[in-house]
Amino acid sequence: MSSSSTPIRRTLMRMIFLSSGAVLAVTTLAFCTYEFLTFRQSSVQQLQILSRAIASNSTASLAFDNPEDAVGVLTAFKADPHIIAAALYDADGKVFATYPQGLAASRFPARPGTGYSFTRAGLTGFQPVAEGSERLGMLFVESDLNAMYARFGLYGLIVLLVSGLSLSLAFLISRKLQYRLLQPILALADTTRAVSERHDYTVRASRTGAYEFDLFTDTFNQMLTQIQRSEGNLHAQLGRLGLLQHITRATGERQDLASIFRVVLGTLEENLPIDFGCFLLHDAAAQSLTVSALGNTGRDFGGRLGLAELLEVPIDQNGLSRCIAGQLVYEPDALQVAFPFPQRLAKAGLRSVVFAPLIVENQVFGILVCARCAENAYSSGECEFLKQLSEHVALASHQGRLYGALQQAYDDLRQSQHTVMQQERLRALGQMASGIAHDINNAISPVSLYTESLLEREPNLSERTRSYLTTIQRAIEDVARTVARMREFYREREAQLTLERVEINRAVRQVVELTRPRWSDLPQQRGLMVDLQTELKDPLPDIMGAEHEIRDALTNLIFNAVDAMPAGGRLSVRTRGTLDANGADRVMIEVSDTGVGMDEDTRRRCLEPFYTTKGERGTGLGLAMVYGMIQRHSAELEIESAAGQGTTVRLSFPAHTSSVVSTDCAARPAMTNRRLRILLVDDDPLLIKSLQDTLQEDGHLITVTAGGQAGIDAFTAAQREDSFDIVITDLGMPHVDGRKVASSVKALSPATPVVLLTGWGQRLIAENDTPSHVDKVLAKPPRLHELRAALAELVS
C-alpha cells in the first residue's frame, strides 16, 4: 500500500493545508486591511503634516502678497515625489501660487474646498493657511497613490513569501506529525484489510506505542483472537456437521449392521480422525458386550489390544457400565481409570477414549468406542459430535433391523404366496392327475389281473416267461403306485403312506438296472461315456419306507446326475451306514456326479417345485418329489455342490432296528373255497372281462353288467330266484355310479356285501372315507389276492 494514496493522509493534509491556509489568508487579509487603512490614514496625516508646514510657511507670502515667495515655499513639495500638484489660494479664493509653477488650471480646483479625500487618481487635500487666528488662504495638495501601490506590491510579495514559507513549514511539520499519528491507524487499516480480504484471522496489528492507539490495537487484536477462535470453532463444527451428514448418508444407504458399522468406523478414522474405533454390541440378557466391528486402523490396535470381532468384552464397573446406562463417557486419560477395558486401551497406547451409547427405544444395544493416542484429545464439540453420531448410527441400525425384518416378512409373504400358488397349481394338477389315474388304473387293471392270474395258475410257464411276467407285474404295480401318487406328490405328509421294510441295496440295484438306458445307452448313442459306479455297503440295515418312492427318488437323482454331465463323466451311487448325533443308526444313500454343479442361487432354489435348469426338458418337479419323499420318510437331504465342481446328494434315512418280518409275506390271506355268485358292475368292458376271467378261474359264478343301472336291474332280478352273494361295482360310472348301486343293493338286501372298485380307491382308503352301504373299497388295478381276501372276509 502506498501511503501517498491513503485517503486519510490526503484528507488530513488537505485539512491542515486548508486550515493553515485559511488562517494565513485571514491574517494576511486583516494585516493588509489594517495596513491599507493605516496607510491611508498615515498618508493623509503625512500629507496633512506636509501641507501644514507648507501652509504655515506660506502665511507670510499671503499676508504680504508675495507670490514669488509663495512659489518658493511650494517648491518645498519637491521633497515628496508623490506630490503631483499643489495650489495656494488667497483669502478671497483666488489662486495665488501653484506647484509646479505654471500648473495647468485644469489640474487644480478653481475654488478651494475643504478637508482631505481620496479620489480615483489619488489623495487630495485642502489645508487652511492661517497665522494665528487670521485666515490667510487655502492650500490645495494632490498626492498620487503610487506609494500605496508600491507598498501593497511589497506586501503582496511578502504575503506570497510568507504564505509559501508557512505552508511549506506546515507541510513539513504536519507530515512529521501525521506520520506519528497516522502510522498506527494505517497499520490497523492494513491489518483490517488483510483480515477482510483474505479472511486471515491469524494476522495481528503491531503496537506502535503511540497515544491511545495501543488500546485500539490491543482491543482489535483481542477481537481478532476471538473471531479466530470462533471461526475455528465454526469450521470445526461445520466439518463435523459435514462428516455427520456424510456418515448419515452412507449409513442410510446400508441396511445391515455390519456394513453400517464398517462405514462409520472407516469415515471416523479417516476424517475426524480417530486412532482406534470399534463397535461393541450389548446383549442385555447375557449382560455381555461383543466386539462387532473394528475399523481398519482399529484392526492394528485390535491386535495389540487383544480385541477381535466376535470377542466378548466384560462390562466394567466404570466406563462401559455407565455407557450401558445410556451416558456418553469421556475418559481424557484412560491410564487414570482403574478398570480393565480402559487399562487395556491405555496399554495399547490409546489414552483418550470416548464411549458413546447406541440407544434404540431406551435400550442401549451397543457402544461406539473412539480412542486417540494423545491425552485430552477430544474437545467438547467432538464429544457432542460423537453423541449425535451415535444417535444417528443407532437410528440407522435400528432402521436397518426394521428393514431386515420387513424384508424378511416380505420374503416370507412372497414365499407364502408362491407356495399357495404352487399348491393351487399342484391341486389342479392333482385333480387332473386323478382323472388320468382313474383311466390308467382302469386300463392297467386287466394287465394286472391277467399277469397275476397267469403267474398263479399257469402250470407250465417257462422260467423266462415267469420272469417276464413278474417284471410286468412289478412294473404294473409301480405304474399303479405312481399313478396313485401323481396327484399327491406335493403333499407334505401322507398319512396313509404305508411303510414297509425296504432293503436299500436292493432298491438301488433295481433303480440302476431300470435306469440303465438313460445313463448308458442314450449317452453311448451320442458317443459319450458315463461311468456309473456303485459302492454298496453290505450288510446294511433295512429302513421303514415306501420302496417305490425311494426308487422314484433315486431314479430322479440319477437322471439329474446324467443331465448334469452333458460331456460324460463319473456317476457314483454309494450306500453306507452312519450314526446320527444321538447315536442312532442311519442309512445313507449318496448320488454323486462330476458334472457342471450348481451355483449358490441354483443350489438354494433347486428344491422348489417347478424350478428347473433344464429349460423345456425339465418339469421342475424331480428334486421337489425327492424332497417330498424325504419329508414323508423323516429323512434328511444334503446337497453339496458348486459350479463346475459336480454335485453330491446324500439321503439319510433312520435305520429300522426291529426285526419284524415283511407284511408282504405274512399277511397273505387264504382264498375262499366257496363258489360264489358275484355280480360285477362296471362300464369298462376290458376291465370287466379280465375280472370275470380271473374270478371265474377261481371257480366263482360271475354275472357281468355294463353300467350302474344295468347292475341294479340285474341284482333286483336276481333277488327273486337266485340272489348274489356279493356285488363288486365300479365307483365312477356314467349316470348311476357305484355309490348308487351300493345303496340300491343294500336297500334290496342289506346283508349282501358290496365291494367298491375305484381308480380313486387309494384316496378313499387314505381318507377313511368308505361310503355308506359299501363294505370294502379296493383300488384299481385290483390285485387278485386283495380280491380274494375281500371275498373271503366278506362272505365267510
Place this chain on the structure above:
Amino acid sequence: MAALTSTLRLLLLGALALAAFLRSADGAESPTESQVEAVFVFNFSHFVEWPSQTFASPSEPFTIGIFGTDPFGARLDEAVRGEEINGHPLVVRRFSRLVEVHNCQILFIDRSEAASIGQILAALHGRGTLTVSQAAAAAEHGIMIQFTTENSRIRLRINVESARAAGLTISSKLLRPAEIVAVGGKE
C-alpha cells in the same frame, strides 16, 4: 511660411501689449498702495511677538498708532474692526505729536514725518513698539519695518536689530521674503 510665422508672432505680441495696457488701466479696481500697506500693518500683528509686559491688563487694547499724515484713511479701521490679538481688541489711534504716543504696539510713521524719525525712535526706545514706515531708508534709520515698492509690488525691509532692541521677536516667516537691513546701511 516663415513670413506667416513672423506675422503671427507680431500679432501675438500686439495682443499681449494690449492686455498689459488694459490691466494697468484698471487702477480703480486694484488696491492702492496705501490700501495694501494698511492690510500689511494689520498683518504685522500676526507675525511679531511682543514682550509679555507690553499689556498692563488683558483688557488693554492692542493699539495701532499712525503718526503723521494718515495714508490709510478708513481702510485700516475697516481692516481691524472686530479683530483681536490674543484677546486684546484692536484699536487704531492717530497721533500728530510725539508726546501723544504711548502704549502703542505698532506705530506707523508716515513718510511725512521722515525727518523726525530719529526723534520718534528715541522716544519709543524700550517701549516695545513695532515701528513701521514707508519713508525711504527708514530701516537704515532704525525703523523696524520699512515698506518699499519694487516692480510695483510692496516689499518689506526689516531692521532686525532695532526690533530685537525693542524686545520684539519678528517671525522668521516675515523675515524670509523681506530684506534685512542693518543700522547704518544695507546688508
